[in-house]
Amino acid sequence: MTHTETGPLAATETTDRAGTIGDALTRSGVSRRALLEFAGKLMVAAPAGLALAAKLSPDAVAEEIAKARRPSVIWLHFQDCTGCTETLLRTSKPDLGDLLLNLISLDYHETVMAASGKQAEAALHDAMTANAGKYVCVVEGSIPTKDQGIYMKLAGRPALDVLADVAGKAAAVIAIGSCASWGGVPSSGINPTGAVGVDALLKDKPIVNVPGCPPNPYTFLGVVLQYATAGTLPALDAEKRPLFAFDRYIHDHCPRRAHFDAGRFARQFGDEGHRHGWCLYPLGCKGPITHAGCSTRHFNELPEVWPIGIGAPCVGCTERAVAFKTPIFDKSAVPAPTPSAQYPEIRPETGTVSPVATGIVGAVVGALVGAAYVASKRFSTVPGDERVPGEPDGSSGGGADGGKGV
Numbered sequence: 001m002t003h004t005e006t007g008p009l010a011a012t013e014t015t016d017r018a019g020t021i022g023d024a025l026t027r028s029g030v031s032r033r034a035l036l037e038f039a040g041k042l043m044v045a046a047p048a049g050l051a052l053a054a055k056l057s058p059d060a061v062a063e064e065i066a067k068a069r070r071p072s073v074i075w076l077h078f079q080d081c082t083g084c085t086e087t088l089l090r091t092s093k094p095d096l097g098d099l100l101l102n103l104i105s106l107d108y109h110e111t112v113m114a115a116s117g118k119q120a121e122a123a124l125h126d127a128m129t130a131n132a133g134k135y136v137c138v139v140e141g142s143i144p145t146k147d148q149g150i151y152m153k154l155a156g157r158p159a160l161d162v163l164a165d166v167a168g169k170a171a172a173v174i175a176i177g178s179c180a181s182w183g184g185v186p187s188s189g190i191n192p193t194g195a196v197g198v199d200a201l202l203k204d205k206p207i208v209n210v211p212g213c214p215p216n217p218y219t220f221l222g223v224v225l226q227y228a229t230a231g232t233l234p235a236l237d238a239e240k241r242p243l244f245a246f247d248r249y250i251h252d253h254c255p256r257r258a259h260f261d262a263g264r265f266a267r268q269f270g271d272e273g274h275r276h277g278w279c280l281y282p283l284g285c286k287g288p289i290t291h292a293g294c295s296t297r298h299f300n301e302l303p304e305v306w307p308i309g310i311g312a313p314c315v316g317c318t319e320r321a322v323a324f325k326t327p328i329f330d331k332s333a334v335p336a337p338t339p340s341a342q343y344p345e346i347r348p349e350t351g352t353v354s355p356v357a358t359g360i361v362g363a364v365v366g367a368l369v370g371a372a373y374v375a376s377k378r379f380s381t382v383p384g385d386e387r388v389p390g391e392p393d394g395s396s397g398g399g400a401d402g403g404k405g406v
Contacts, residue, residue, distance in 0.1 A: 021228070022066030024102040035062045042225070045218040045297050049244030050234050052226045068228040070102070072135035074127055074166060075109040078152060078159045079186040079195055080141025084177040085111050087214035087299070104224055107135070121155050128169055136224060137170035139163065139198050142179040142186045146194030163201060172206040172233060173198060176220055178323050181209040181239075188324040199240060208233055209240040212292065213317035216299055219245040239320060241291070250287035250314055251334075253295045256280065274311060284329035286316030 025035060039061035046053040055061045075085075106112075107127035108120075115123050127135065144151040149158030157165075167173050175198040178184040186195035199207050210219050223242055226234055234242040251257065259265070259279040266274035267282055274280075281288070287295075287308065294306045294314070307314050316322030316332070326332070 019070060020066065021068050021070055021103055024070060025066065028102055030102060032062070035066065038062075039065065042218065042222060045216070045293070046222050046244040049242065049247060050222050050226055051232065052229050053222065053244070064229045065103075065225060068225070070105040071224060071228045072127060072131040073104045073106050073109075073138055073224065074124065074135050074170070075106065075138040075140065076162065076166060077110045078139065078141035078143050078163075078180070079193070080177065080179055081185075082111055082140070083214045084140045084180075084212075085109075088217045088220070090299075091217045103221065104228075107131070124166070128166065132169050134171050135169075136227060137167045137173045138220075139167070139173060139175050139180045140177055142183045142195035142197060143201060144186070144193035144195050145201075146192070151193040160201070163198070167198070167202055167205060170205065172208065172227060173202060174220065174223060175199065175207060175209045175211075177215055178211045178213045178317050181211040182320045184213065185324055206233055207240055208236065208242060210245075211239075211241065211318040211320075211323070213315075213323065215318075216245065216293065216297055218297065219293075237291075241318070245293050245297070246291040246318065248291065248293065248296075249335075250290045250292050250295050250308070254287055254308060255295060256308065269311075277311075280308060280311070280313045281334075282331065283313045284315075284327070284331060285313035286319070286322055286326070286332045287314040288334045289322060289332045290314055290316045290319050292318045 036058050039058040042050075043053045043055075043058060043061060048054075052064055053061060055064065077085075108124045110120065113120060113123065143149070143159050143163055145160060149160035152159040154162050175181045179186060179195075180198055182197035182199070183191070183195045184197075186193060187197075197209070199209065208223050210223065212219075219242065222244065223234060226232060234244055237243055237246060239246075251260075254260075256277060256279045259277070260281060264273060264278040265282045266278045266280055268274070269283065274283075279285070285308065295308070299305050304310065313328065315328050316326065317324075322332075
């Protein structure tokens, strides 16, 4: 993968009315303990690659978050199922209220905002004007491009125009979910609307793809909070995904990996292997070719709440060439089908040993044996002790006088 590091963005501050995250938390009565708990979870979710989470303790992370100004976020909906927003609605640390009112300044979001119609359009215009060049534009859903984008319009404008307008005035763009990242479900098959992802249309803006169907909410929060605290975006891979969240294959840390290495596989849904939690590779699991942290970074603090955890194969939703393009139950390739080091190889490679090597090894072994024998003779008699070598010294008696009694 290609590692890229984004530089400082246009600005690190939003409008004064946004205030700092710490001020917002205080006004809302959110305890410091809750902030520390969130900081700890962020460090677990991003063990490497996120500058904010690289601090030495949750206390240091919480301090950085508290003093940062809340970034203005404008959230656009295009061809989507709203599942990415739903995953944010289900976060418990922070919950929805903390997320919307404290960590970020969510100035426009069609699903959760109360305004509609002309009021909603006015809110969008006001947010763009007040934070021009400073806000983060979040895009959920793919963008239809066929027939001049007539398949989706907002307030009479094609989604193409809305994206160009709103994203064009943003400091950075986050494409959340697989649809916004590279087309997702609407682009599968014959793609009747010409659906594409954000990075196919925007070429002159910093873009972060956070794919997933849905993505982990803490990945999104990590990206936004790094922008809020440092004015930068995290290191990205070749697909513009943040490395801290997409730096590993699911297969590498899958809880069923031991069964894969041992050759224990479920052959069909509901069979004995499936009931016992064996590896799902024969059922089409795409874990060996999917970069994501699902196996180690659980959604919303609920263990096993992900496809493999509930007995379904991974579908590769974070991969551009896999998700919604490869049949779910087709087996994937295994880039490195080798067992972990704790298992011996079934047929270890062996070679021939030359006579010269045999002679050298024999000479070394002989020298070691001879040296050991000489050493044993040399130290068989301790100065001041005239016992015959090998004669018991009577020390097993346990007394200070060698066991002879007082």
